Amino acid sequence: MFELQAGLSVQEKLHILADAAKYDVACTSSGVDRKGGKGMLGNARACGICHSFAADGRCISLLKILMTNHCVYDCRYCINRVSNDVPRATFTPEEICELTIEFYKRNYIEGLFLSSGVLKNPTYTMEKMCEALALLRGKYQFNGYIHVKTIPGASDELLAMAGLFADRISVNLELPTEASLKKLAPNKSFQSIINPMAKVSNTIAENRLALGKSAHMERSWGNQYLRGSIFAVGNGGIERDDNDKIVKNHLSDVSENNISNTDKNGIVTSDNSGVLDLSGMKELSMYGSTNHIRQFAPAGQSTQMIIGASGESDYTLLQTTQKLYQSFDLKRVFYSAYIPINEDSALPSLDTAPPLLREHRLYQADWLLRFYGFQADELLSEDKPDFNVQLDPKCDWALRHLDIFPIEVQTASYDMILRVPGIGPRSAKRIMQARRYGSLNYDSLKKMGVVLKRAHYFITCGGHMMFKTPIEENYITRQLTAVNAKENWQVTHTEQYRQMSLFDDFGVS
Amino acid sequence: MRVFTCKNRFEDMMTCIYDAWEYALKHGHGNVKLMREPVIQYSFADEYVHIEADEEKTKKVVRSIIRSISYGAYIYVYYATLYYEDTLDDIYRFLNIGFREGAKVTTMLTEPSVIRMMEYKRKVGNEIHYSREFIRFNSIDNKVYVCHWEPKCDIIYMAATHFADRMPSEHFMIIDDNRKYAVIHPADGEMYLTDLSEEELLRLKQTEQYADEYRNLWSTFFETIGIKQRENAKCQRNMFPIWMRKHAVEFMDGKNEKMK
Numbered sequence: 110m111f112e113l114q115a116g117l118s119v120q121e122k123l124h125i126l127a128d129a130a131k132y133d134v135a136c137t138s139s140g141v142d143r144k145g146g147k148g149m150l151g152n153a154r155a156c157g158i159c160h161s162f163a164a165d166g167r168c169i170s171l172l173k174i175l176m177t178n179h180c181v182y183d184c185r186y187c188i189n190r191v192s193n194d195v196p197r198a199t200f201t202p203e204e205i206c207e208l209t210i211e212f213y214k215r216n217y218i219e220g221l222f223l224s225s226g227v228l229k230n231p232t233y234t235m236e237k238m239c240e241a242l243a244l245l246r247g248k249y250q251f252n253g254y255i256h257v258k259t260i261p262g263a264s265d266e267l268l269a270m271a272g273l274f275a276d277r278i279s280v281n282l283e284l285p286t287e288a289s290l291k292k293l294a295p296n297k298s299f300q301s302i303i304n305p306m307a308k309v310s311n312t313i314a315e316n317r318l319a320l321g322k323s324a325h326m327e328r329s330w331g332n333q334y335l336r337g338s339i340f341a342v343g344n345g346g347i348e349r350d351d352n353d354k355i356v357k358n359h360l361s362d363v364s365e366n367n368i369s370n371t372d373k374n375g376i377v378t379s380d381n382s383g384v385l386d387l388s389g390m391k392e393l394s395m396y397g398s399t400n401h402i403r404q405f406a407p408a409g410q411s412t413q414m415i416i417g418a419s420g421e422s423d424y425t426l427l428q429t430t431q432k433l434y435q436s437f438d439l440k441r442v443f444y445s446a447y448i449p450i451n452e453d454s455a456l457p458s459l460d461t462a463p464p465l466l467r468e469h470r471l472y473q474a475d476w477l478l479r480f481y482g483f484q485a486d487e488l489l490s491e492d493k494p495d496f497n498v499q500l501d502p503k504c505d506w507a508l509r510h511l512d513i514f515p516i517e518v519q520t521a522s523y524d525m526i527l528r529v530p531g532i533g534p535r536s537a538k539r540i541m542q543a544r545r546y547g548s549l550n551y552d553s554l555k556k557m558g559v560v561l562k563r564a565h566y567f568i569t570c571g572g573h574m575m576f577k578t579p580i581e582e583n584y585i586t587r588q589l590t591a592v593n594a595k596e597n598w599q600v601t602h603t604e605q606y607r608q609m610s611l612f613d614d615f616g617v618s
Numbered sequence: 619m620r621v622f623t624c625k626n627r628f629e630d631m632m633t634c635i636y637d638a639w640e641y642a643l644k645h646g647h648g649n650v651k652l653m654r655e656p657v658i659q660y661s662f663a664d665e666y667v668h669i670e671a672d673e674e675k676t677k678k679v680v681r682s683i684i685r686s687i688s689y690g691a692y693i694y695v696y697y698a699t700l701y702y703e704d705t706l707d708d709i710y711r712f713l714n715i716g717f718r719e720g721a722k723v724t725t726m727l728t729e730p731s732v733i734r735m736m737e738y739k740r741k742v743g744n745e746i747h748y749s750r751e752f753i754r755f756n757s758i759d760n761k762v763y764v765c766h767w768e769p770k771c772d773i774i775y776m777a778a779t780h781f782a783d784r785m786p787s788e789h790f791m792i793i794d795d796n797r798k799y800a801v802i803h804p805a806d807g808e809m810y811l812t813d814l815s816e817e818e819l820l821r822l823k824q825t826e827q828y829a830d831e832y833r834n835l836w837s838t839f840f841e842t843i844g845i846k847q848r849e850n851a852k853c854q855r856n857m858f859p860i861w862m863r864k865h866a867v868e869f870m871d872g873k874n875e876k877m878k
């Protein structure tokens with residue numbers, strides 16, 4: 110392996126360590142609102158702020174770097190694996206801080222996304238990462254956004270420390286089944302990923318309770334009205350008693366379904382997953398930029414799965430996604446279309462195109478779970494395990510349920526309105542408000558953001574449809590496929606990276 | 619019809635609304651029209667009155683919007699005054715409904731003027747958000763941070779409130795190159811606005827050419843972080859429109875502009 114450590118300039122290191130970090134998809138700075146303060150540098154906005162868009166169209170919000178791309182592990186899909194001969198570099202904690210601070214002041218970034226290869230061992234690596242974060246929050250009084258990726262296998266103490274300095278913490282699942290993980294990431298085990306995930310999840314909940322908040326992460330406004338939402342009580346999520354203590358978090362279901370297919374008794378249960386001990390860390394958490402104790406990972410936890418490196422169906426991926434939201438109350442699940450970088454018999458060949466449309470369909474479905482009250486089982490099944498290439502998952506669902514359409518927008522319930530292709534959470538909310546004061550017409554629907562070229566097949570307004578179109582599957586499918594085809598490639602890449610639904614309803618409306 | 623006209627500033631517009639309203643109480647709302655200056659096309663049938671800003675009247679209008687309608691309605695009005703086209707008459711009609719119907723006016727989306735106000739708020743809001751994203755500061759010896767910006771809407775003050783919270787203990791300024799004024803933020807101090815002369819503007823313009831190693835580091839990062847196999851210039855253009863790139867370090871001097 111060739112070592113370039115000595116004498117590398119910061120510019121050279123930045124090139125190597127940004128290049129090695131670019132495959133991690135998450136770059137959002139969302140999920141937490143925090144005001145600035147005198148003497149400090151930084152604030153945070155819950156909606157997230159993008160600062161640029163790279164040549165691939167993805168949002169750049171954070172300084173996304175690895176601390177080091179040295180790694181003792183040999184994950185087959187990873188450019189940094191020990192068996193690869195690539196230039197290597199390591200940032201010092203001071204270098205990380207200075208880049209973050211100076212970029213931040215020039216408004217290039219919202220903060221830092223720090224990940225790392227495994228240097229020596231997980232604990233040593235995590236220690237170094239925490240050192241950088243401590244400096245940043247302490248000496249540099251940095252109050253902006255920090256997302257830290259934890260290294261599977263690091264000690265609980267370091268995990269607790271990382272969560273107190275960071276806004277968001279993530280453990281990447283990478284592959285949705287234990288078999289794939291064994292095959293492609295031989296040094297990692299399911300246990301070493303699920304365990305910290307569960308601990309972080311429980312600690313976030315306990316910490317929220319201690320601060321007088323509800324144990325659950327905030328979800329979008331509309332979810333409270335969606336009976337079928339994956340976040341609704343009794344729909345398979347974490348169950349709590351009157352004191353909000355976890356009674357059951359359904360991890361056993363996870364193992365039976367797909368996250369693991371070996372351990373019938375459940376990988377982790379709430380009894381043995383445990384909570385991280387933050388009590389010894391009071392001083393540490395005050396070491397930061399605020400003079401009160403920092404909240405543990407206020408922007409929650411996220412994870413990432415690679416799409417297309419292993420053989421799982423969309424159905425498996427989506428079910429896993431749903432379980433991750435329900436069992437660990439994750440804030441986000443990210444998907445990353447596999448890009449072949451290593452010549453490896455276990456992986457797709459180097460000339461395989463990254464499955465971008467598939468990735469896009471999964472993101473659309475993820476939005477349907479989080480904002481539209483859909484469940485994974487409604488969108489896919491054992492018989493139909495993969496998404497339709499031509500149609501987005503919502504249109505696809507609507508076409509399979511033509512018997513309930515058209516619905517009358519003047520009177521239909523919020524959850525039904527939200528299921529109409531072409532209507533998103535924002536336009537649905539506007540419809541609910543506006544119809545209390547006057548009657549709607551197609552023109553006003555359009556102004557409220559309804560995409561009529563999709564919606565008009567499925568609604569009546571004041572008792573009549575916009576055009577006299579048949580409610581007939583083949584007919585509507587043909588029309589919608591034409592609409593979709595034009596947008597697939599545009600929409601695919603434009604909307605999935607803009608944080609939240611600032612401007613549009615994400616192409617699934 | 620009497621047409622009330624005024625300058626393109628908040629106080630002037632609020633005063634204009636006050637005076638038009640007073641006149642309309644005697645002659646009817648249908649017999650007044652409000653316009654921002656310059657008036658492009660005069661009509662022979664109408665009578666034009668220019669209104670000058672008045673602090674008391676401004677305060678009265680703002681107070682009654684917040685009290686009798688809602689704070690949310692005030693935000694609609696405020697944002698509409700920042701819009702780059704003339705919105706004054708729409709604001710007036712919106713307030714007309716607002717004083718009649720109360721707080722629910724902002725949800726009455728079957729009313730054309732309410733829908734238009736919603737549009738203005740959305741567009742101005744988007745541009746404020748864009749500014750938080752794409753504004754770049756140039757460091758002058760790590761002492762002062764200077765930003766040049768050319769927004770369509772008049773939003774640099776709104777943008778500056780975000781940065782005042784973000785870096786309260788830094789000296790910085792945001793300059794509207796076209797409207798020729800700046801928001802100045804002294805470290806740990808209160809922000810203020812100041813008009814700029816041509817000469818001052820020219821001198822400040824040079825700050826974008828100032829040598830600063832972090833500009834190069836940023837360009838390195840920017841060029842590295844994109845994934846080649848996913849290249850998508852079209853998407854990049856949708857997300858970061860070309861006209862907004864003028865002051866972004868990573869695109870300056872024609873860098874990284876692919877027209878594929």
Ligand code: SF4
Pocket residue numbers: 180181182183184187188189190191225226227
């Ligand atoms: S642990 Fe695996 S995925 Fe992470 S850097 Fe090392 S080889 Fe890559």
